[in-house]
Amino acid sequence: MNIRKLAWKNLFRRKSRAVFTGLGIFLGIGTFVALSSLTMQMEGAVRDKLDRFGANILVVPRTEQLSLGFGDIALGGAQVARARLAVSDGEAIRSIELKDRLRSVVPFFLTATDASGKDVVWMGLPAEEIAVARPWWKVSGMLPMEKGEVLLGSEAAALLDKGPGGTVLSGGRKFRVAGVLSPTGEKEDSMVIAPIGDVQALAGSPGGVTFFEIAALCKDCPVEDIVAQIGKALPGARVSAIRQVVESRKAAVDQFRRLGMAVSAIVLAIGGLMVFVTVMGSVQERTREIGVLRAVGFRRRAIVSLLFWETGWVSLLSAVSGAVLGTAAAWLASPLFGVARTEAAVTPAVIGVVIGMALGFLGSVPPARRAAALSPTEAIRSL
Amino acid sequence: MDPFIELDNVSMLYGSNGTIAAALRGVSFSIAAGEYVAITGESGAGKSTLLTLLGGLQVPTSGRVVMGGIDLSGLSADGLADFRKQTIGFVFQAYHLLPYLTARENVIVPLSPERMSSREKADRADGLLETVGLSGKENRLPSELSGGECQRVAIARALVHDPAVLLADEPTGNLDTTTGEQILDLFSEWHGRGKTVLMVTHNRANLSRATRTVRLRDGLVEEDRRMSPSGRAMGLPG
Ligand SMILES: Nc1ncnc2c1ncn2[C@@H]1O[C@H](COP(=O)(O)OP(=O)(O)O)[C@@H](O)[C@H]1O
Ligand SMILES: [Mg+2]
Numbered sequence: 001m002n003i004r005k006l007a008w009k010n011l012f013r014r015k016s017r018a019v020f021t022g023l024g025i026f027l028g029i030g031t032f033v034a035l036s037s038l039t040m041q042m043e044g045a046v047r048d049k050l051d052r053f054g055a056n057i058l059v060v061p062r063t064e065q066l067s068l069g070f071g072d073i074a075l076g077g078a079q080v081a082r083a084r085l086a087v088s089d090g091e092a093i094r095s096i097e098l099k100d101r102l103r104s105v106v107p108f109f110l111t112a113t114d115a116s117g118k119d120v121v122w123m124g125l126p127a128e129e130i131a132v133a134r135p136w137w138k139v140s141g142m143l144p145m146e147k148g149e150v151l152l153g154s155e156a157a158a159l160l161d162k163g164p165g166g167t168v169l170s171g172g173r174k175f176r177v178a179g180v181l182s183p184t185g186e187k188e189d190s191m192v193i194a195p196i197g198d199v200q201a202l203a204g205s206p207g208g209v210t211f212f213e214i215a216a217l218c219k220d221c222p223v224e225d226i227v228a229q230i231g232k233a234l235p236g237a238r239v240s241a242i243r244q245v246v247e248s249r250k251a252a253v254d255q256f257r258r259l260g261m262a263v264s265a266i267v268l269a270i271g272g273l274m275v276f277v278t279v280m281g282s283v284q285e286r287t288r289e290i291g292v293l294r295a296v297g298f299r300r301r302a303i304v305s306l307l308f309w310e311t312g313w314v315s316l317l318s319a320v321s322g323a324v325l326g327t328a329a330a331w332l333a334s335p336l337f338g339v340a341r342t343e344a345a346v347t348p349a350v351i352g353v354v355i356g357m358a359l360g361f362l363g364s365v366p367p368a369r370r371a372a373a374l375s376p377t378e379a380i381r382s383l
Numbered sequence: 384m385d386p387f388i389e390l391d392n393v394s395m396l397y398g399s400n401g402t403i404a405a406a407l408r409g410v411s412f413s414i415a416a417g418e419y420v421a422i423t424g425e426s427g428a429g430k431s432t433l434l435t436l437l438g439g440l441q442v443p444t445s446g447r448v449v450m451g452g453i454d455l456s457g458l459s460a461d462g463l464a465d466f467r468k469q470t471i472g473f474v475f476q477a478y479h480l481l482p483y484l485t486a487r488e489n490v491i492v493p494l495s496p497e498r499m500s501s502r503e504k505a506d507r508a509d510g511l512l513e514t515v516g517l518s519g520k521e522n523r524l525p526s527e528l529s530g531g532e533c534q535r536v537a538i539a540r541a542l543v544h545d546p547a548v549l550l551a552d553e554p555t556g557n558l559d560t561t562t563g564e565q566i567l568d569l570f571s572e573w574h575g576r577g578k579t580v581l582m583v584t585h586n587r588a589n590l591s592r593a594t595r596t597v598r599l600r601d602g603l604v605e606e607d608r609r610m611s612p613s614g615r616a617m618g619l620p621g
Contacts, residue, residue, distance in 0.1 A: 001491045001504065006484075013483035292479045295440060296493035297468025297544065299461045376440045 007309030021278040022318030024271030031267045033326025033352040035260030041339040059212040085209040096229040103215040106133045110210045111203035124199025141179025149178040151193040275363025283371045294376030304368045311364040319356025323349040386413035393446035406432040408602035419580045424599035430583040439463040472541030474551040478533040480525040487521040490539045511539035531562035551582040
């Protein structure tokens with residue numbers, strides 16, 4: 001038998017006290033691990049969105065910026081022509097130094113024109129890119145796959161009173177409605193979406209591009225560098241990183257994390273306090289026992305290490321079970337927080353166990369000091 | 384006779400809420416190695432206090448306690464702990480066993496901070512339990528032992544570091560006469576091996592075992608006498 005085993009036996013002697021000592025840590029670590037696992041999963045989901053949905057970079061002609069400065073009429077035709085983007089500019093973008101980091105470069109062409117007698121905005125993009133560029137779109141019917149097929153935004157469908165299978169007339173041509181888009185809350189709800197070639201033809205601007213949407217291919221992309229390189233490749237274009245959508249979601253997650261941290265901190269503080277109170281009580285109760293140990297030659301450090309081992313065992317057991325519980329809770333709850341269930345994260349659990357041990361240690365420092373300071377005469381005096 | 388233990392004008396004051404109680408008021412005497420001293424006196428005379436000072440559980444308010452050439456007042460708390468471990472074995476009236484440990488484990492307790500194999504510790508404990516007549520009861524809890532058996536375990540625990548001095552505070556106080564006699568036999572046996580024994584006792588019958596009796600009264604030595612080997616009291620000069 002050594003001090004470690006002595007501590008262990010003492011715990012078993014006072015099971016309910018040990019359970020109570022560990023309860024705070026158990027709940028605190030459970031809360032902490034659950035919340036931080038959830039936060040981590042949500043952050044992962046945001047990063048995922050940043051990669052997949054985030055058209056991280058937008059390329060528009062510089063003209064618009066100029067037109068702000070000079071007024072609509074101040075620009076010479078040649079200048080406007082030079083500033084306009086074309087499908088061929090996509091090649092320039094794809095040949096920048098960081099081209100490997102580009103996941104997709106999607107040209108968009110927008111024009112306001114007639115659709116069955118109503119004035120609407122037509123948005124053209126390569127049909128095969130729709131799924132890549134707008135993966136969150138929900139369509140009833142089909143996505144337009146061929147020339148002559150269109151997708152109607154929800155409001156446009158209502159305005160034109162058309163559904164899948166219907167036809168829309170424009171520029172003397174017939175377009176078949178392949179599908180209708182569920183409301184997205186974005187501008188495309190009021191648009192007619194069609195293969196880019198058709199929209200260019202309607203506008204009489206073959207090869208024209210209103211803007212490019214570029215998605216980068218990594219979690220921590222050097223977006224600023226990519227922006228700079230594209231800007232160099234296309235001097236006539238304005239290149240900007242747009243992350244607002246994702247940033248706002250990220251801000252929400254940040255808020256959740258801060259809230260989670262605050263809640264965890266409170267529960268952990270209570271847990272630490274419970275350790276402090278129960279261990280202090282145990283020291284009080286065991287004055288005589290500690291006196292006997294001192295009388296038989298235990299140094300003060302041996303008393304301290306006895307108490308540390310006791311709370312160490314309790315903290316370890318309760319922190320580990322709290323971490324397991326927290327991980328399981330996060331796994332079960334993740335769908336409620338809009339996160340797909342993935343493999344349970346180990347990091348929060350490991351950090352949780354470490355924090356739990358540290359908490360048990362901190363909570364038992366004052367009682368241990370008190371125990372060490374007890375006079376060994378107590379043992380004899382209590383005769 | 385070389386004094387092994389020296390008490391030099393030892394006073395012990397206890398202060399609580401403004402009142403000061405003098406438990407010892409200038410006690411001086413010395414004890415040679417191998418003596419068996421019975422300390423007697425009325426309740427409150429200062430016997431237990433004297434024992435705590437001799438055992439290095441506390442240091443006197445004034446005066447010196449010197450043991451084996453070491454002035455205990457000069458030791459730190461850990462120094463005193465080491466001194467107790469190396470030199471002193473304590474036996475208490477209430478046994479003070481740890482109730483959640485078996486007899487063997489209770490005997491091992493003083494060894495638990497030591498770097499020593501579990502096997503070695505257990506062997507030493509079992510050897511001592513055999514000496515005090517508890518073979519076969521090593522795995523019993525204190526609650527499964529009689530009072531006399533508990534005190535035997537406590538004695539085995541006190542002896543586990545092979546101390547030069549055994550200090551006992553009314554060790555038979557909770558026991559019937561026969562059982563008390565058996566316990567006293569163990570002290571006599573230990574004394575017979577040349578060890579020093581100091582025992583606080585109320586029981587007149589216990590005095591016959593001792594080689595010397597020191598009687599305290601109100602924190603002072605009232606009487607100090609050596610017994611002849613035949614057990615007859617002899618006056619002590621000086
Ligand atoms: N820790 C203490 N604090 C205050 N007074 C004490 C303390 N220990 C003993 N005393 C007092 O000192 C006196 C001697 O006590 P003690 O040494 O226990 O005597 P005995 O063992 O002979 O009965 C008593 O009056 C007792 O009340
Ligand atoms: Mg007493």
